[in-house]
Amino acid sequence: MTDWLLETTDLVAGYGEASVLSGISLKLARGRTMALLGRNGTGKTTLVDTIAGLTTHHSGTIRLVGEDITRMRPERRAGAGIGWVPQERNIFRSLTVEENLTAIARPGPWGLEGTFAMFPRLKERRGNLGSQLSGGEQQMLAVARALMLNPKLLLLDEPLEGLAPIIIDELLSALKAIVKGKGLSAIIIEQKARKILPLCDEAVILDRGAAVYSGPSQALLTDDDLLGRHLAIER
Template identity: 75%
Template structure:
């Protein structure tokens, strides 16, 4: 059996002296996708930011492909194989699309041409500056940039937030190709559980910085009671 791509053990972290995450322990197998769910303010972004190396560490461990990365800086974690797409996207708005992609590229199977094949809109706008792109195009560029570091694990923090429905469908299709067709391991935060659960293998629900549910995504998708209790998803309503 292959080694998990990610293992966290009793992870406690937050901001300054304040702890947001409480003894978070879970693992993710290689080639699998985890849906990270929970109401607003439950610690989802803090967990992803902690994996990326951007919060205050208190205790516990993080291992990536068996390597302890707990004490590594954010740039070292990126070099180790963490690809991160934050809510803010963090693209270089004064650089062109192509410059954004090449600026942080690392050797591997993902290249500029592969990103363009995944997101044809970016190829059409390859000479446009980041601030000349629509919100959806900026999100595609943020995902493309993360792929260009050729990560072992892709972290996506609400990649569909604020996007038009047609762009949501386009981005969902691309994410599906990345995690299913390419076998990329990923953790995806998404407020609309029914959007992300069909894309994922496993699901974790956080509440007050602690894991309150973990199981197969298909099981959670079929469990109206848990969806309603922990996520506020109304029975019979397709979000």
């Protein structure tokens, strides 16, 4: 059995005839987490959406635990073990918190009570409709819904965007418990690089659809030159 959870090889993809990604090759081992960084418009969301099966594939391959999923439809990828949390969150606003979670649940270690233990705010609001939650609570619900799929790989697209500082801290604490405590592999897109890098094992920076950095997240966190050059982050 392969040691790699996810492998992309020379991946070219985009929307319609337009290519956004230009030959992305990356590998993620089981139990590891990757920060996917870059300025706006560099292809981060396109890469995650391509792994989830939501873009136009032009060439290259995607393998999940050794299985070629390149041509697999999005719903089959979810069944194969990919949990996707988009920027839009995509919760069911007319269902309660509990109904949101149980409607898409798959068998596995992540059940309702375990998920509520990870997100106590959601347990308190289990009877509230999705539309009655704050933005931060909706983000927690979106992550919790992905966990209820019992994925092998969690894809998170800017989970901290637009959230209040106290909610950011709560969500970061939960994500740390998920990826470090529970060992669930994840790829996390985030503009707040200094917030997310400590949670991750590896980091990739994209620029114009290509990887311009790939290495340990801790090394990037301490490299002010790279952070400034590629992410416009000052010391």
